[in-house]
Amino acid sequence: MAESSTAAAAARVPQALCASAALEEKGRAVLFDVLHYREPARAFALRFEGRVVAYLNRCAHVPTELDWQPGEFLDSGREFILCSIHGAAYEPRSGRCLAGPCGNGRLTVIEVEERDGAVWWLPTRDTRPAPGPTEVTPVQP
Numbered sequence: 001m002a003e004s005s006t007a008a009a010a011a012r013v014p015q016a017l018c019a020s021a022a023l024e025e026k027g028r029a030v031l032f033d034v035l036h037y038r039e040p041a042r043a044f045a046l047r048f049e050g051r052v053v054a055y056l057n058r059c060a061h062v063p064t065e066l067d068w069q070p071g072e073f074l075d076s077g078r079e080f081i082l083c084s085i086h087g088a089a090y091e092p093r094s095g096r097c098l099a100g101p102c103g104n105g106r107l108t109v110i111e112v113e114e115r116d117g118a119v120w121w122l123p124t125r126d127t128r129p130a131p132g133p134t135e136v137t138p139v140q141p
């Protein structure tokens, strides 16, 4: 019991992601590596209406990555997260599917914190840091 609660607490240790300034409002996302159910996966964080949100980079329709160019997730109007494969549209604040073949699905939320000018992500039992140094794809100018 104590061992599992220790493991659960360890799973919640915040992981440094990027400087707050790296995420411009409705700009390009920062991509980072995780283990999701022990399998390598990518995740992304972006700033939307002032708040940093992060999700697994995986469409609810077919488990493929969403971005049409690395870090580009938003539609031309910068209002929705769009899947580049079949055009599913997601609500950026919640990850809920709004239109397209994602049905009642939603993106997998990665909890984030922003403090002291930096952004951190919070692992869970299912989504953990990838082994080795966190690989982050920074925003391109």
Ligand code: FES
Residues within 6 Å of the ligand: 059, 060, 061, 062, 063, 064, 083, 084, 085, 086, 087, 088, 100, 101, 102
């Ligand atoms: S794979 Fe994303 S909409 Fe089909």
